[in-house]
Amino acid sequence: MPPIPRSRDDMLDQLADAFREHGFDGASVSRLSAATKLGKASLYHHFKTGKEGMAAAVLGRAGARFNALVLSPLRQTGNPARRLNLMTLGLNEFYRGGEVSCLLELFGIGDAGRLFRPQLRGAILRFRQTIADVLEQAGFDRDTAESRAEEAVITIQGALVVSRATGDRGVFQRALSSLAERLLARV
Amino acid sequence: MPPIPRSRDDMLDQLADAFREHGFDGASVSRLSAATKLGKASLYHHFKTGKEGMAAAVLGRAGARFNALVLSPLRQTGNPARRLNLMTLGLNEFYRGGEVSCLLELFGIGDAGRLFRPQLRGAILRFRQTIADVLEQAGFDRDTAESRAEEAVITIQGALVVSRATGDRGVFQRALSSLAERLLARV
DNA sequence: TATCTTGTACCGAACGTTTGTTCTGTTCGA
DNA sequence: TCGAACAGAACAAACGTTCGGTACAAGATA
Secondary structure, eight states: OOOOOOOHHHHHHHHHHHHHHHHHHHSOHHHHHHHHTOOHHHHHHHOTTHHHHHHHHHHHHHHHHHIIIIIHHHHSSSOHHHHHHHHHHHHHHHTGGGTSOOHHHHTTSHHHHHHHHHHHHHHHHHHHHHHHHHHHHTTOOHHHHHHHHHHHHHHHHHHHHHHHHHTOTHHHHHHHHTHHHHHHOOO | OOOOOOOHHHHHHHHHHHHHHHHHHHSOHHHHHHHHTOOHHHHHHHOTTHHHHHHHHHHHHHHHHHIIIIIHHHHSSSOHHHHHHHHHHHHHHHTGGGTSOOHHHHTTSHHHHHHHHHHHHHHHHHHHHHHHHHHHHTTOOHHHHHHHHHHHHHHHHHHHHHHHHHTOTHHHHHHHHTHHHHHHOOO
């Protein structure tokens, strides 16, 4: 049986699923091996720095996907309401309708936290600022824009946690569907 | 050196700290042993079912504390606004000002999730319903009350996640301080 | 064209360490 | 003298990691 080289993105998606399901500590190399259908030694061929390297690569890809699906639409020119609705669609795809937990929560804990917090922190601040920029362009003063943007980030993360804990994706759907409207509401 | 029996609540608090810092998988029995300054074998004397038993006991105590600090004030008779403000104070104490991550997030993942999700789910639904009851007594119809209560739960969980990931407890403080007011706002 | 060389993808099997757990105690107040 | 509170030391199993080696495509050499 010939060794068929697989796309790196496919590998990273499979690794991401395993990390999301079990967390950093819970995702043992055996599990990562099973998730990718690759031998443990093969994983070390692709990621010289081992499990940490896999997590870092997964985080990198997640960042790129988040940028493409969520941040880019927000940075377009044009109607702020439209851009916020595009963000909502992007969030729904990125989090697969709330099915999937956020790496922010999982990699922010314990040893993984110490490694990845700077990166996670940067991602959150960038997201918040991008939303705030849109709101400012929609006519809100900077303070209002920033405080509403912070609320939006909080709502998304909170909805993911509550969705997962209750096993009810409706929570995430409801939170998303009222998000754009609430961000733009006049006092 | 004599073995000084210690209070079970003290033990549970120390265990809870370790679980909160490292998550369920990350909190090895060695770490739990260090956190309690008890030998591993001694932990098994107190918790016959091992690590799972420790987590279950920690969760039980957290539930009791949450009940005393957060739910009880909500169930008092009298001014709804006052009760919601008491809840806010209780939340601030329960989560130590946002310093501490919620067991909901940590125990909802992976194998621990499979074990504890029913309990976590119950706690969230109870919290949501208790807030909704207060809002109904404040004059809102049931639908509005329930949807606002859900938003409140989401906000608290989200603020904890974002606080931890950014290392900024101000996020949690800001979220808490606007919570009661927003819950009672007329359209 | 046939034969080397190189490099990438892959894996079985083993490495030493740590995991969660249990056995066999000792100490000491009641 | 009994039971509760402790711990040292060991257990098999799983951990993250590395070693040695195979399979095969592509390029160079002859």
